[in-house]
Structure formats: C-alpha cells, structure tokens
Amino acid sequence: xxxxxxxxxxxxxxxxxxxxxxxxxxxxxxxxxxxxxxxxxxxxxxxxxxxxxxxxxxxxxxxxxxxxxxxxxxxxxxxxxxxxxxxxxxxxxxxxxxxxxxxxxxxxxxxxxxxxxxxxxxxxxxxxxxxxxxxxxxxxxxxxxxxxxxxxxxxxxxxxxxxxxxxxxxxxxxxxxxxxxxxxxxxxxxxxxxxxxxxxxxxxxxxxxxxxxxxxxxxxxxxxxxxxxxxxxxxxxxxxxxxxxxxxxxxxxxxxxxxxxx
Amino acid sequence: xxxxxxxxxxxxxxxxxxxxxxxxxxxxxxxxxxxxxxxxxxxxxxxxxxxxxxxxxxxxxxxxxxxxxxxxxxxxxxxxxxxxxxxxxxxxxxxxxxxxxxxxxxxxxxxxxxxxxxxxxxxxxxxxxxxxxxxxxxxxxxxxxxxxxxxxxxxxxxxxxxxxxxxxxxxxxxxxxxxxxxxxxxxxxxxxxxxxxxxxxxxxxxxxxxxxxxxxxxxxxxxxxxxxxxxxxxxxxxxxxxxxxxxxxxxxxxxxxxx
Numbered sequence: 001x002x003x004x005x006x007x008x009x010x011x012x013x014x015x016x017x018x019x020x021x022x023x024x025x026x027x028x029x030x031x032x033x034x035x036x037x038x039x040x041x042x043x044x045x046x047x048x049x050x051x052x053x054x055x056x057x058x059x060x061x062x063x064x065x066x067x068x069x070x071x072x073x074x075x076x077x078x079x080x081x082x083x084x085x086x087x088x089x090x091x092x093x094x095x096x097x098x099x100x101x102x103x104x105x106x107x108x109x110x111x112x113x114x115x116x117x118x119x120x121x122x123x124x125x126x127x128x129x130x131x132x133x134x135x136x137x138x139x140x141x142x143x144x145x146x147x148x149x150x151x152x153x154x155x156x157x158x159x160x161x162x163x164x165x166x167x168x169x170x171x172x173x174x175x176x177x178x179x180x181x182x183x184x185x186x187x188x189x190x191x192x193x194x195x196x197x198x199x200x201x202x203x204x205x206x207x208x209x210x211x212x213x214x215x216x217x218x219x220x221x222x223x224x225x226x227x228x229x230x231x232x233x234x235x236x237x238x239x240x241x242x243x244x245x246x247x248x249x250x251x252x253x254x255x256x257x258x259x260x261x262x
Numbered sequence: 263x264x265x266x267x268x269x270x271x272x273x274x275x276x277x278x279x280x281x282x283x284x285x286x287x288x289x290x291x292x293x294x295x296x297x298x299x300x301x302x303x304x305x306x307x308x309x310x311x312x313x314x315x316x317x318x319x320x321x322x323x324x325x326x327x328x329x330x331x332x333x334x335x336x337x338x339x340x341x342x343x344x345x346x347x348x349x350x351x352x353x354x355x356x357x358x359x360x361x362x363x364x365x366x367x368x369x370x371x372x373x374x375x376x377x378x379x380x381x382x383x384x385x386x387x388x389x390x391x392x393x394x395x396x397x398x399x400x401x402x403x404x405x406x407x408x409x410x411x412x413x414x415x416x417x418x419x420x421x422x423x424x425x426x427x428x429x430x431x432x433x434x435x436x437x438x439x440x441x442x443x444x445x446x447x448x449x450x451x452x453x454x455x456x457x458x459x460x461x462x463x464x465x466x467x468x469x470x471x472x473x474x475x476x477x478x479x480x481x482x483x484x485x486x487x488x489x490x491x492x493x494x495x496x497x498x499x500x501x502x503x504x505x506x507x508x509x510x511x512x513x514x515x516x517x518x519x520x521x
Contacts, residue, residue: 121394
C-alpha cells in the first residue's frame with residue numbers, strides 16, 4: 001500500500017530539556033524476504049513519552065527490540081545516550097541495559113520465583129546489592145507503587161493478568177531505569193485495569209523522570225500516557241503529533257485509529 | 263531472538279553445530295567470569311538429584327533382580343552359580359548401571375530442563391532476564407550443567423548399590439547367601455579399572471544431559487508447541503549422546519586397561 005508521510009505538529013514535552021536519549025536513523029530490518037522495518041527515524045527526548053500505534057506485524061516491537069540490542073539492524077543506526085547499540089561490545093550492551101527497562105507484553109515474571117524473588121533478582125544480579133535491608137526496602141517501595149504490596153509472597157501463577165503486568169512493571173522500575181520500553185502494556189486487560197496501568201506509566205514518567213516508548217493498540221492508554229504519538233504502517237511512520245492533533249486528522253488511515261474515540 | 267530464515271537443511275545443520283559450539287564456549291566462559299550462583303546450583307542439585315533418586319532407585323533395583331533371574335539358569339547349567347555375584351557386579355558396575363541410569367536421567371532431567379527453559383523462552387522470561395542486564399547463561403545454564411555433571415555420577419553410584427542389593431534379594435529367592443558373603447564376592451570381583459572408568463563416563467553423561475537440555479531449551483522457537491519439541495528433542499539427543507559417549511569410553515578403557 002502506498003502511504004504518504006504526514007506530519008501533524010511535533011509537540012515536545014515541556015520539561016524535556018531537548019536532550020535526545022534515543023536516536024534512530026534510517027533503521028531497516030528484514031526477516032528473510034519480509035521487510036519489517038523500511039526506514040525508521042525516531043528521536044526520544046529526555047522525560048518524553050512516545051506512543052507508537054500501528055497494526056499488528058508492522059514492526060513496532062521490532063523497533064524497541066533494536067533499541068535494547070535484542071535484534072541487530074540490517075541498515076541504519078540506533079543510538080542510545082549517543083552510543084550506537086550495534087557497535088557495542090557485550091559488556092557495553094550489558095551496562096546500557098541497566099539503564100533501560102523493558103516491560104514485556106506478558107509481564108515475563110520468572111515463574112519459579114515468588115513476586116519478592118522476582119523483584120530481588122535485578123537488585124542482586126544487576127545492581128549487585130548485598131544489603132538485605134536496602135533490598136527489602138526497595139522491593140516494598142516498588143510493590144507499593146504498583147499497588148501490589150499484599151502479593152509479595154505469591155507465585156506468579158497465583159496472580160491475575162493485571163497483577164502479573166503490575167508485578168512485571170515493579171520489577172522493571174525497581175532499578176530506576178532512565179528509559180522505559182513498554183511492549184503492549186495493556187493488551188488483554190479489562191478497561192479498568194488498563195486505565196490503572198496507563199496511569200502508572202504516567203506516574204512513573206513524572207516520578208522517575210523516565211523517557212518512554214509505549215507500543216500499544218489501546219487508544220485510551222495512548223491518550224493518557226503520550227506526549228507524542230507516532231503511527232506506523234507498513235514498516236514506516238506515516239504520522240506524528242500529539243494525541244489531540246492526530247485525533248483531528250482528516251487523513252483516512254490516521255483517522256481510522258481514532259474513529260471510536262468520542 | 264531466533265530469526266527464522268529459510269535455508270537449506272545442510273546449512274541449518276552446520277549452523278546448529280556452530281550454535282552448539284558457541285553455546286559451549288559461552289558456558290565455559292561464564293563458569294570463570296562473574297559470581298557463581300551457589301544458591302541456584304544447590305537448588306538444581308536438589309531438583310536433579312533428590313527428585314530423580316526414587317526413579318533411579320526403583321529402576322536399578324529391578325535391573326539387579328532381573329539380571330540375577332536371567333543369569334541364574336545359564337550359570338547353573340554350567341555349574342557356575344557361585345559366579346553370580348561376580349558376574350552381576352562386573353556387568354552392573356562397568357556397563358549396565360551407568361548406561362541405564364544415564365538413559366533414565368536423560369529422560370527425566372534433560373526433558374525437564376529442556377521444557378523449563380523452552381517455556382521460559384516462549385513466555386519471554388529469558389529475554390526479560392537478558393534485557394535487564396542480568397546473565398541468563400550464568401544463572402540458568404552454568405548451574406544446571408554443573409548440577410547434572412555433579413549429580414548424575416552420584417545417582418549412578420547410589421543406583422549401582424541399590425541394583426546390587428536387588429541382585430542379593432533375587433539370589434536369595436532360590437539360593438541362600440548372606441549379605442556379608444554376597445558383598446564380599448561383589449567387591450572382590452571389582453578393581454580400579456572397573457570403578458574409575460565407570461564413574462568418569464557418568465560425569466560425561468551428566469554433562470551431556472545438562473548441556474543438551476539447556477541448549478534445546480535456549481534454542482527453542484517462540485510458540486507453545488516448541489516447548490514439547492524442545493523437551494522431546496532433549497531426551498532423544500541426550501540419550502543418543504549417552505550411547506556415543508559409552509562407546510567411546512569402552513574403547514578408551516579397553517585401550518588403556520585391557521590391552
């Protein structure tokens with residue numbers, strides 16, 4: 001399908017300070033014959049929340065997987081804090097990943113561990129904390145911030161879908177990352193829980209001053225959490241702007257994402 | 263993340279070999295770098311050793327009983343019934359015990375590791391560990407492979423003892439022999455060249471079981487079906503490796519001790 005790139009405003013958050021933390025230029029990625037990313041350019045400013053909308057299979061998740069080095073770009077560059085991810089050594093990549101939080105669609109809790117052990121894992125293995133009082137305090141604080149203090153000793157199998165996502169979020173924010181990448185954080189949740197997760201994303205941005213990229217199909221999540229929205233179609237961004245600007249777009253494809261929004 | 267690209271079978275085979283070599287080198291590197299996960303290692307030793315003990319014990323006991331019942335008529339026909347303890351001990355310690363216990367461990371442990379790590383891959387837990395900056399190889403692979411390398415020989419020794427005891431009980435169904443005399447004959451029949459190679463090959467069995475289980479789990483595709491495939495493939499490959507290692511071990515032992 002032939003798409004025309006349209007730019008509808010380019011609102012930046014007021015408190016960004018302009019520093020670019022993630023800079024993607026000319027990113028291309030293919031799997032065999034399938035060209036998933038065709039030419040992606042993206043700048044994420046400090047303290048900014050970007051929401052990426054798009055149909056399934058358009059390469060939204062592939063984009064954020066390139067940012068953390070899970071996938072290597074075929075062409076183009078992905079720079080995080082000014083460093084090209086694909087040129088980093090294993091050790092440099094490991095160090096970089098300490099500054100990036102990645103929330104998976106399923107929450108990806110380690111199912112052989114309790115919620116407490118899940119949260120302790122990055123503290124002891126990534127931050128190498130040894131003081132048990134400090135670890136306990138941070139675990140408690142992280143769980144309280146997502147409203148899961150009572151589930152501390154539960155196994156992931158005993159949690160509901162929403163609780164698993166919140167526990168996954170707590171495990172991600174416990175190391176206080178500078179960048180958060182959310183892969184469909186509200187998929188499969190009821191509207192009330194989805195809203196709670198969206199509010200959490202916003203509060204994490206405010207409290208921890210994180211910069212975030214949020215991949216979602218949930219327009220309510222996009223409305224609540226976004227400073228800027230990008231719409232992806234066929235491996236490229238076709239529109240960029242604030243939620244309000246895009247929701248008033250006359251473009252047929254862009255409009256189709258917002259048609260159910262009252 | 264696996265990038266599925268259509269390629270010829272021979273190329274996939276070579277790529278698989280390359281992946282396994284890289285996986286092995288990563289395992290070796292991670293043994294010596296960073297902090298060793300002692301608590302996870304001990305937990306895995308418990309999971310692998312203690313939880314397999316009952317199965318290994320019952321199977322070994324039955325093997326000991328069956329071997330005596332099968333051997334007895336033949337040896338009696340040659341007037342060599344007194345050779346039964348010796349025959350059982352040499353055959354059980356040298357060959358039957360380690361291989362049978364190795365196969366049982368391949369079925370129980372390799373499948374369990376393959377399925378566990380495969381399901382962690384499917385549910386993005388491995389990716390989550392990796393992108394958090396933690397080291398999944400150190401936490402999941404090193405501990406499991408070292409635990410199987412340590413526990414399979416131990417299970418084999420315990421299984422051998424239980425199998426020989428089963429032989430004693432089976433022998434007493436028809437004949438009468440005291441426990442002391444039986445084990446005196448069993449131990450007298452064995453020497454250094456029976457025990458050491460048998461124990462050494464179980465160390466390799468244990469390593470193969472852990473390595474294959476971890477590799478199959480880590481290299482599984484993303485889909486629930488691949489968990490079953492990883493578990494099944496781990497059992498088949500580990501079992502095959504046990505026979506290959508056994509064949510090599512027998513050959514090496516023959517060259518070193520029996521020529």
